[in-house]
Amino acid sequence: MALPVLNYFIFCIIFILLSWAVYLPYRCGQLYLAPIYCMCAGAYFGAYAVTAWDWPVALAILASTFVGALFAFFPAIGLRKAPGFATAIASMALIFILQTVIMNLKFVGGSAGYFGIPPMDYPLITSLTVLVIAGIIIYRVDHSRLGRAAELLFYGREEVGCFGVNIAWVGMILQVLSGGLSGAAGALFAFTVGSVFPAAFGFSFLLIIFPIVFIGGNFTMWGAVFFAPILWGIPLILPEAIAEWKDVIFGTLLICILIFRPEGVVSKQVVRSIGIGIQLLVRINKEH
Amino acid sequence: MAKNSQVLLKVTELSVSYGFVSALRNASIELFEGEFVTLIGANGAGKSTLLEAILGVHHPDSGRVFFQGEDITDRPTDRIVAMGIALCPEGRGILPMMSVLENLQLGAFHCRDFIQEGLHRVSELFPILWKRKEQVAGTLSGGEQQMLSIGRALMASPSLLMLDEPSLGLAPLIVNEVFRIIGGLADDRHTILLAEQNVKKTLQYAERGYVFETGKIVLKGSARELMQNEAVIEAYLGGRGGD
């Protein structure tokens, strides 16, 4: 497979993972921006593990997942119960703190970055495996008691205690899961790009993730799956003159979606309808 | 009340629903100038919804509201308030982090030229409240907050004063005091529309009443008629052999 196309797919996978990482805490009403911070941690750890400690790539990716989860765990102690918007700012702070810390760490290259990260042996299969495993976990979470508890939290943070929902628990689990996803995404990023530097894991990353999550669909995991390839891919194939306006187009789309269809394009109704449609098709085929 | 008074407020077949839940169905009431009319019924029976709909807070599914002969059904709330309707909402509706004085001043939002007169009137009507005019409203007692709510509504010299459950959460002694004041306002020829669960108290002061049940008006009549009505006695006044 041609390299640019391969990279496109892997980046789609990375964006899907990160979008899921934002999606999970948003289910319980928290706008959580730490995925970038966890991704940074995962990326650097994976890179360092493979280059300095000679770990096999697969192990490094697995470890990065745990590193991401760990990096999410500590702030989550304070953030899991934070009201929706405070989480956003606090997690944003995490991004900058980590960026600054790394810029001053010489052994991972400081501001200049860390180079020479070897690529994966089977990039597409590895990434797809990560994606599928992550997808299954999220699907199970969404349809579990945790998912329903999160949904209750989304609609009424104060009232929910009387339903026996443990706000702290829900917040913690979602944030840690989010961290794990981001850590994995970070490792994939490192092995695909071949180098990592602090500036890459900054606030501007959100400018891609937010459109995917909010235009794609923030009440279901499938929104990211469809819109990451679309929003990432279309600017790549458009002529330069139009692609230049990418930020304006994304910004406008984001604004319009929030005004006219805040649940995103792929809403729960859409997923349900498609699901029913697929069942019908399968049944029709069986009867032939 | 003299029958040749003007009709101040006329509500015809008003229906309001919140999403799929019907809160008010085909409610029709009429209010003459200077009258004291009460809406009685249990919690959630539709009284608050009617008062808020009159003020334009809810967009009705059907029906119309006429005030001083004009159709105000679809007017925005701020225009309706400017026309002279004031509401003391359920729970007092005072602004807890502002002072008593500031709450009162806000009552005159639509008639700033007459603020001083309004404040003077309030200071006479509620001297104890006036003494605390610099106090933060959230620290007032329930009764004082109710006085503040009424005082604030009076700041705009409203043609129609509406009150929603003024006795809610207040001790009986304070309730007496509150009703005494409202009765005094009625004597002063204010037009009053009062929604209450405390049926016994309000029927002592009101002239006419409408009984609400699950969003519909099921009974209407003069206060005396209602007090002697068997169904009303049974449901709201403690039954036969009660007080």
Place this chain on the structure above:
Amino acid sequence: MEVFLAQLINGLAVGSMYALVVTGFNLLLLVSGVVQYAYAHIVVIGMYAAWVVLRATGDNLLLGIPAAVLCSTVMSILTEPLFRPLVKKRAINQTFVMSIGIAMILTHIMAKHIHDGMPVGFPESLSDQAAVVQFGIAAVSKGQFYTFFGTIIAVCAFLYLLYRTMTGRAFRAMAQSPFVARLLGIPITKMGLLSYGIAGLLGGVTAVFLAVTMGSAYPALGDSLGIKVIATVLFAGLGNLKGGLICGLILGIAEGLTVGYLPGQWSNAVAFGMIMIVVMVKPEGIFGIRV
């Protein structure tokens, strides 16, 4: 000692501007429940507007300064209809996301369509580096002087509006209870628009002083300033006006001092570290949330 004084003075000038920006931001947050991340971008676009007019009129300050104020005011008012559907639902998170969308568009305009994205410089007459007072080698320039006292006047005027006028009372009523404000007959939409206008006005004033103090503007300044505003507001407590003022000043002074004393890029980390601790220990901010 003189270095310290120089840093402190610089910090005060910068801090007073942060205080002003945070105040405008808090106004929008309080009255409409809108987190306007792009408020900083509106300020910076005001700076660009001044630059465009100054260039076109040969550095005419009498035209350039009002241009900044007008531009920011108008831009702020233009964003009101965008936020209105979200304000109705009281969806704070979504207003933040929307403001990011707006910020993306504004940054793009500055980066691609004005001066090819290169920094724009303001004339000497504006920044007026002439010294007013001297402390040995440290000096307070006219520009810093104007900035500090100008922002104080702006803040005082704003506080007067908020606490001594009916309009201000109405704003505070809307902040405390939108329902009660409505019952009092306060025209919510009109007042909302007015609050956007006043916030824009404050932003325009900030733009002028920023131009004076910094002497130049660049497209990334929007994001840089926006993040600082959000961080300050979190630290002080969302919507807390007094807290925001104080913390804005503190941030400016802290920046001024750490730049001089701490090596490398640690000043940013220090600022954000403080914020993190506050969030973990007291998520409502040091002075408490007022929304």
